[in-house]
Amino acid sequence: MIQLEHINLVVKNIPEMLKFYQxxxxxxxxxxxxxxxxxxxxxxxxxxxxxxxxxxxxxxG
Numbered sequence: 001m002i003q004l005e006h007i008n009l010v011v012k013n014i015p016e017m018l019k020f021y022q023x024x025x026x027x028x029x030x031x032x033x034x035x036x037x038x039x040x041x042x043x044x045x046x047x048x049x050x051x052x053x054x055x056x057x058x059x060x061g
Contacts, residue, residue, distance in 0.1 A: 006049070008056045014046050016055055021048055028054075 010016045021028070031054055033046040038058065045058040 004053060006047075006054045006056050008058070011057050011059060013061050014044060014057050018046065018048060021055060025049075 006031065009017070018030070026048050028051075031047040031049055033044070035044050037043070041060050043058045043060050045056065047054045047056050049055060
């Protein structure tokens, strides 16, 4: 069986995307969030999902 663990999305506005996905997946929750540098840019990131799958969002898209 094939299972999707996560997808990575680079978005302009994490809170707006989170609001959308919370409506689509009301049983999911914010698993973790933080800050980092990716391709030389400071980025905020957030993982939204459950114990099996999640969406990884980072900003400055």
